[in-house]
Amino acid sequence: MVCELMIKANAANLAVTAADIFVKTAKDCVTRKGRFAVAISGGSTPRATHRLLAEEPYRSDIPWTRTHVFWVDERCVPEDSQASNYGAAKKDLVDRVPIPPAQVHAMTGEAFPEQGAMAYQTKLKAFFRADKGGLPIFDLIFLGIGKDGHIASLFPGQQALDEKEKWVVAVKGGDPNLSRITMTYRVLNGADHIVLLVSGKEKAAVVKAVLEEKHTDLPAQRIQLPNGKLTWLLDREAASLLSNQRGTSPFVSKKNA
Numbered sequence: 001m002v003c004e005l006m007i008k009a010n011a012a013n014l015a016v017t018a019a020d021i022f023v024k025t026a027k028d029c030v031t032r033k034g035r036f037a038v039a040i041s042g043g044s045t046p047r048a049t050h051r052l053l054a055e056e057p058y059r060s061d062i063p064w065t066r067t068h069v070f071w072v073d074e075r076c077v078p079e080d081s082q083a084s085n086y087g088a089a090k091k092d093l094v095d096r097v098p099i100p101p102a103q104v105h106a107m108t109g110e111a112f113p114e115q116g117a118m119a120y121q122t123k124l125k126a127f128f129r130a131d132k133g134g135l136p137i138f139d140l141i142f143l144g145i146g147k148d149g150h151i152a153s154l155f156p157g158q159q160a161l162d163e164k165e166k167w168v169v170a171v172k173g174g175d176p177n178l179s180r181i182t183m184t185y186r187v188l189n190g191a192d193h194i195v196l197l198v199s200g201k202e203k204a205a206v207v208k209a210v211l212e213e214k215h216t217d218l219p220a221q222r223i224q225l226p227n228g229k230l231t232w233l234l235d236r237e238a239a240s241l242l243s244n245q246r247g248t249s250p251f252v253s254k255k256n257a
């Protein structure tokens with residue numbers, strides 16, 4: 001796995017870099033294969049990036065008619081709830097860009113999370129043509145990380161971390177503590193490129209633990225992309241406890257040497 005560490009001065013610069021990666025990947029993918037499949041996270045960190053993507057110069061530079069947006073996880077709440085990942089991205093991004101509605105693949109399962117998870121898996125299998133032996137290969141996935149090391153809704157100590165077959169599962173946990181639907185590593189680790197967006201000093205300890213302590217078994221350490229690239233995109237505060245701030249972290253380079 002190729003791993004890179006990018007450290008930006010502040011949260012605003014981090015959002016600009018993330019938006020640049022989104023645009024470049026979208027254009028490259030559409031040129032190479034006619035479509036761009038991206039999965040986005042919830043939480044507060046990606047919201048600035050989503051808003052930038054809906055503004056010029058980004059908005060006009062993205063081939064929206066060839067772009068498919070998926071979610072890595074969702075809280076099982078109504079779409080107009082403050083906790084809804086889809087609801088937030090709809091407001092920040094989806095409603096403000098010319099993406100065909102059929103290419104916006106929200107996770108639904110407010111009342112029945114298990115059924116919602118199964119339905120999303122079916123949707124992914126059809127999209128990636130799994131019936132013809134296809135694998136879930138996202139062109140780009142944006143993830144955030146919690147202070148406890150979770151990514152998507154894969155929380156420490158939960159069974160979902162060891163799921164090897166299912167692509168999408170229902171879980172309960174997090175903050176807010178809710179029923180949720182989440183992609184599993186089966187999907188995440190198939191990606192071509194994952195960008196982990198991390199901002200703020202309250203995340204500095206977990207960033208250090210994931211990147212520099214080898215055996216913590218934090219969920220973020222299980223991101224292993226055999227055929228892809230992992231970019232840690234941090235702001236200076238989130239990177240402030242790292243001993244190596246100049247490039248690939250010791251943890252990642254050792255583990256993947």
Ligand code: 6PG
Pocket residue numbers: 041042043044045046072073074075085143144145146150151152153174
């Ligand atoms: C969710 C997320 C989750 C999030 C992290 C970081 O729906 O809760 O997808 O994995 O990315 O908790 O969240 P913040 O960006 O708010 O710190």
